[in-house]
Amino acid sequence: MPREAEPSLNEREFVLKALQENTRLDGRELDQYRPLELTFGDQYGVADVTLGKTRVLAKASAEVTVPYTDRPLDGIFNIATELSPMTSPAFEVNRPTETEVLISRLLEKTVRRSGALDTESLCLVAGQKCWSIRVDVHVLSHDGNLIDAACFAVVAALRHFRKPDTSMEGGVLTVYTPAEREPVPLSWLHSPFCITWSFFGEEGEIALLDATWLEEQVRVGSCTISLNKHGEICQIAKLGGTPVEAVALLQCTNVALSRAKDFSAFLDRKLAEDAKRRDKGGLLAELSAENDR
């Protein structure tokens, strides 16, 4: 298995020395994110997130299936993460690396276990039919901070997604095509966002947000905090690494909360813009035979 080239000793030293002097190689503040961009696809439920040179694409899709026997009243919701060799030669198809497992676990805990999507609303006929919502996360380019970008993409894709409308009449379930009935949004409860801190220095005393790939390679530890704008923590993961002062972690959480609020506002704005772009002025305008000449 080819291995990712590690930064040279000089490079490592340079990054760390610069950080000791509160300087990052790209000139950002320690708690500053790279420019975040979000574009929605033509289809519903496709979100393309760019964070500096990191790029993640998430696509949500829905199909009607049979619910799990132990949960007859719940729909199915899955997040599939794929790190392809396109991103880095260290990733192989069908053999999940540790990074991939950890990312998918984090996304699962942040979005699924925190109850962001109301799975009960996905039930169509108890024990027989339900919606299965699946989000595929594709990492197109890896320049650090995959988790934050992937989580943002997943939340954006799900909030943008519309599933076909259905109706139940006399025991007959009808799934309408988009032409027959306007697709409906998912029943979404809250939007969690991941914020990852990276720690540097002997005792992890330097903390910074949105590390690039080079910074990630030389860091001594990291802590991913997932929050929504209501100030609820959905998940915290500091999985080992150099120990960090407990008080510093609390401060990190408070900063993360304000970042989560920023993300939330940004996503709301983007969704509103997209809705405006798609809105053709109702059914009458859409059915009108008049053409612009």
Added chain:
Amino acid sequence: MPLDTSTYSLGLLRVDGRRWNELRRIHAQIRTQAAADGSSYLEMGHTKVMCVVTGPTEPGPRRGGNVGSAGGAGAASGGQHKDAEVLVNIVIAGFSSVDRKRRGKGDKRTLEMQSTVANALAASLHIHLFPHSQITISLHVLSQDGSLLAALINAATLACVDAGIPMTDYVAACTAGSTSTYAANDESADPLLDLNHQEEQELPGLTVATLGETDRVAVLVCESRVQVSRLEGMLAVGVDGCKQVREILDRVVREKGRKMIQEGTVERGTGLNDMDVD
């Protein structure tokens, strides 16, 4: 099974009769397997864990397709490194919990715990002293009743001490929780120490591991929804619990050392003059 919170507010006692700041009984042994380099057995209440450490040894053949033993140490993961690689393998016995659930080798939760234990210990062990080698930690879960990750970390620490691998300090772990769910926004919520399975299912909680007697947090895992304001209290109680756990682990190690000197298994060292052996 909902926790009867009314009982709590009446007697301020939890389902198993503990107060908010009490740990469950921790029983630990080291050197349980004579043939292993290091071994330990740890009980935290009804959570029972066994640990065997092998190494530092020469790295074996590359693990091709063996997903079960993932968990490289820190920055170094690959062929040749200047630090020892810490590999952790967790086996959860089928009989360990109430519902006999089979977990496959690729279970993500287990993989995550493996990597957490590996990274937490790699930061405390002096792995730079053993270049081009590997330390394998095998953990076996015999019984589960909450605070599993904490028990695994404690058992692994003890086994590493037994194996005689130089380390900065103990990595001691425990869990902390909060008495009301995320929905209830009451400020009077009490923090709780050392959650059992029932409390873990019902209440928000987190796992903390600290390094020695300091307040420095090596592992912090929270998997439930909880208000930000609740975090400080839970973390404070958790860190305090870790110090208590450290004391217990330290006592176990000292007790074993004393016994070994008395039995004449090891020579009495020069630095032990202050230790009361007889």
